[in-house]
Amino acid sequence: MSGRALRYSTKAPRARSLFVALIATASLLLGSCHGKTPAPVASPVPVQVTRAVRQTVPVMVEYVAHTQAVQEITLVPRVEGTLDLVAFRDGSLVHKGQLLMRIQQDQYLAAVSAAQGDLDKAQANLARAQSNVQDQVAAAKLAQAVAQYQYAKVELARMAPLASKSAVSQKDYDQSKTEYDIALANVAAAQANYADVKLNQRTSILDAQGSLAQAQAQLANAKLNLSYTTITSPVTGIISFVQVDQGNYVSPAKTPSLATVSTIDPIKVVFQLSESDYLRIAPRLLVMRHEPRRPVLRLFLSDGSVYPHRGTPENINRAVDQQTGTISIEAVFPNPQALLRPGQFARVEFPIASQQNAVLVPQSSVQSLQGTPVVYVVGPDNKLQLRTLETGTTVGDWIIVQSGVQAGDVVVVGGTNRVQAGITVAPTQGPSPPRI
Numbered sequence: 001m002s003g004r005a006l007r008y009s010t011k012a013p014r015a016r017s018l019f020v021a022l023i024a025t026a027s028l029l030l031g032s033c034h035g036k037t038p039a040p041v042a043s044p045v046p047v048q049v050t051r052a053v054r055q056t057v058p059v060m061v062e063y064v065a066h067t068q069a070v071q072e073i074t075l076v077p078r079v080e081g082t083l084d085l086v087a088f089r090d091g092s093l094v095h096k097g098q099l100l101m102r103i104q105q106d107q108y109l110a111a112v113s114a115a116q117g118d119l120d121k122a123q124a125n126l127a128r129a130q131s132n133v134q135d136q137v138a139a140a141k142l143a144q145a146v147a148q149y150q151y152a153k154v155e156l157a158r159m160a161p162l163a164s165k166s167a168v169s170q171k172d173y174d175q176s177k178t179e180y181d182i183a184l185a186n187v188a189a190a191q192a193n194y195a196d197v198k199l200n201q202r203t204s205i206l207d208a209q210g211s212l213a214q215a216q217a218q219l220a221n222a223k224l225n226l227s228y229t230t231i232t233s234p235v236t237g238i239i240s241f242v243q244v245d246q247g248n249y250v251s252p253a254k255t256p257s258l259a260t261v262s263t264i265d266p267i268k269v270v271f272q273l274s275e276s277d278y279l280r281i282a283p284r285l286l287v288m289r290h291e292p293r294r295p296v297l298r299l300f301l302s303d304g305s306v307y308p309h310r311g312t313p314e315n316i317n318r319a320v321d322q323q324t325g326t327i328s329i330e331a332v333f334p335n336p337q338a339l340l341r342p343g344q345f346a347r348v349e350f351p352i353a354s355q356q357n358a359v360l361v362p363q364s365s366v367q368s369l370q371g372t373p374v375v376y377v378v379g380p381d382n383k384l385q386l387r388t389l390e391t392g393t394t395v396g397d398w399i400i401v402q403s404g405v406q407a408g409d410v411v412v413v414g415g416t417n418r419v420q421a422g423i424t425v426a427p428t429q430g431p432s433p434p435r436i
Helices: 002-034 106-130 133-164 170-228 275-286
Strands: 045-051 053-069 072-075 081-086 099-103 230-232 237-239 259-262 267-274 298-301 312-316 326-333 345-362 367-369 372-378 384-388 390-395 398-403 410-414 425-429
Touching (some): 053 398, 106 170, 170 230, 267 275, 345 390, 410 425
Parallel strands (some): 045 425
Antiparallel strands (some): 081 099, 312 326, 367 372
16 A cells, blocks of 8 residues: 555656646736737828929810811722723822822824824924925916016017117017016916915915914824823822722713812811810910910820820811801821821810819829829828819819819829828829929
């Protein structure tokens, strides 16, 4: 028994020590659960900020608009024949002077050759009429008649005194007188013949000149018709789908259109300005062609995107449409990438006035909270304030604020997905849209 008592007495202190240790550990754990430790301090949230600005801005009004080509040219056949060549791809860009189509040329080449032959013949006839062969013959005959007349006159003058003295017979005198009369008559006949030859020559020359002019006109017309068989682009632009397939017969009377070419750079944007808006800006519109800087227009496409190039108003229609009470305005926009095509619908933003001392914030700073525009403003202690805004129209990348912020207020433009009102932020200067 003493052995069992010894073994028991040996184990009892170990059990008590273990028990005490467990109690101490539990006490420490319970103490730690009921004790208080300081909460960690939250780090400031980094945000990007910029300041609200005050400046004079244009008051913009949007109008429904549509695009038009500055030049739109319908290609029509000017001669008849078979369309034997179509040298363009439907809807492609074509350049001024580029070959587009060709009408069969055989009959027009033949017409040019025939007209050239008629011209050569007319030129030969004129040269023949202008030659002086007949004139020379008539002149020679006249000279001969004059010489004979002079001889007969001298002979008669010599015979007359001799006949009065009976130095020669009367018969010889009469013969000399007859030869004189004949020579005189021959001179008159030669003169008349020479005049007639000259008149006929002038008439022949005039007739030949008329025939030559007619032949020249016929050749020019034949060449013109031949040139009409080749159809080239009158401008640089986009060509429509071909209206008549290759191999078909075309004519001016029966073919109203072969294709249409439209210029697209620049492109025209047409919109209707209300009469009241027109009266507000009429002085500016009337002198806009003489201003070095014209109003800059923005164009919104049908998908809501903003067209990257700005336009300028160019023309005002002559009258107000009495049915709609509007007047048409034509603006011109650069279109180097050919994004715009004639017939598109869009919205044009037009400056009709100026607003003095407007307060603006970047559009990127404005958020929507249950349909209400709000903005985060950084206070002097770098704590965020959530302010409700009353906004006006947008001006470029800015938006006019009627109430809610003042010029100089620091608004958050980046990092708003991690912030809420009341937290402390670490502001850094963020990107600011270009000033208007």
